[in-house]
Amino acid sequence: MQTGSGAGPEKPDVALSLEATDLAWGPPGRAPLISGVSFALTPGDRLAIVGPNGAGKSTLLRCLYRLHRPLAGAVRVGGTDLWSLAPRLAARKIAAVLQEAPGDFAFTVQEMVDAGRTPHAGGIAGRAAGARAVAAAMRRMEVSHLAGRAFSTLSGGEKQRALIARALAQEPGVLVLDEPTNHLDIRHRLEAVELLRGLAMTIVTTLHDLDMAADVASKVLVLRAGRQMAFGPVSGTLQPALIRQSFDVEAEIAPRGPSLRFDYRLPERRADSSAESSE
Ligand code: ADP
Numbered sequence: 600m601q602t603g604s605g606a607g608p609e610k611p612d613v614a615l616s617l618e619a620t621d622l623a624w625g626p627p628g629r630a631p632l633i634s635g636v637s638f639a640l641t642p643g644d645r646l647a648i649v650g651p652n653g654a655g656k657s658t659l660l661r662c663l664y665r666l667h668r669p670l671a672g673a674v675r676v677g678g679t680d681l682w683s684l685a686p687r688l689a690a691r692k693i694a695a696v697l698q699e700a701p702g703d704f705a706f707t708v709q710e711m712v713d714a715g716r717t718p719h720a721g722g723i724a725g726r727a728a729g730a731r732a733v734a735a736a737m738r739r740m741e742v743s744h745l746a747g748r749a750f751s752t753l754s755g756g757e758k759q760r761a762l763i764a765r766a767l768a769q770e771p772g773v774l775v776l777d778e779p780t781n782h783l784d785i786r787h788r789l790e791a792v793e794l795l796r797g798l799a800m801t802i803v804t805t806l807h808d809l810d811m812a813a814d815v816a817s818k819v820l821v822l823r824a825g826r827q828m829a830f831g832p833v834s835g836t837l838q839p840a841l842i843r844q845s846f847d848v849e850a851e852i853a854p855r856g857p858s859l860r861f862d863y864r865l866p867e868r869r870a871d872s873s874a875e876s877s878e
Pocket residue numbers: 626632650651652653654655656657658659877878
């Protein structure tokens with residue numbers, strides 16, 4: 600995928616602010632799966648949401664891309680309440696790259712990425728701008744050569760790149776991604792990190808690797824059992840005590856190279872662990 604400086608002149612992305620205040624969501628009639636989540640991102644911020652399996656990371660993302668309507672609290676994008684917007688307008692402001700995409704399998708890659716333009720205006724000028732955005736997104740994610748292939752026949756990494764291309768074609772102000780590096784090999788993972796750092800739009804991504812969170816993000820939100828443990832700048836927030844409380848591991852900050860790195864080990868007295876099992 601083309602990233603950062605190698606990408607050539609791209610249409611400048613327009614970043615939007617994103618704010619969650621005292622957000623809670625749960626299935627009807629059940630205890631909330633997440634509650635008390637509050638954070639504020641300025642345009643162009645990159646937020647990593649981290650936490651153990653089952654902490655509620657994907658659930659929080661679903662509130663941010665307008666799938667789950669909050670039980671309490673609010674999400675504001677560019678200062679506007681997400682649920683006061685028509686779905687189509689919301690989709691012009693926030694795009695999502697998700698792990699599961701069951702509805703996508705019947706389509707070619709071209710059709711998939713074209714679908715990113717659905718929320719945008721039609722007309723001759725709109726269609727021309729759309730075609731340019733689609734072509735640029737496919738080039739950037741190196742899926743142009745896969746245009747005619749059925750999405751279902753792609754490898755995991757190719758699928759992931761096609762899904763990111765669709766979201767870029769949508770030209771959102773906020774891009775939300777759920778574990779975007781999961782199916783990527785080492786090279787594409789490094790390229791994804793570079794890509795996320797190079798996008799001008801506001802980014803919210805779940806990641807399970809704290810080293811990667813430190814590489815990608817300017818801010819971090821730590822979730823455990825549906826509660827927000829911390830929100831703040833990556834360095835300064837991801838401290839050993841917080842990592843211990845949130846992940847039940849001993850952590851040290853390893854002084855290696857320019858970026859933040861962590862060493863982990865299991866706590867000594869594992870029999871003492873009273874942490875709720877989350878999966
Ligand atoms: P994470 O992404 O951090 O691994 P999830 O947000 O997927 O966690 O899930 C958090 C918890 O909420 C899990 O125990 C999951 O099974 C549960 N959960 C998620 N969505 C629903 C739902 N719609 N109804 C009931 N339980 C759910």
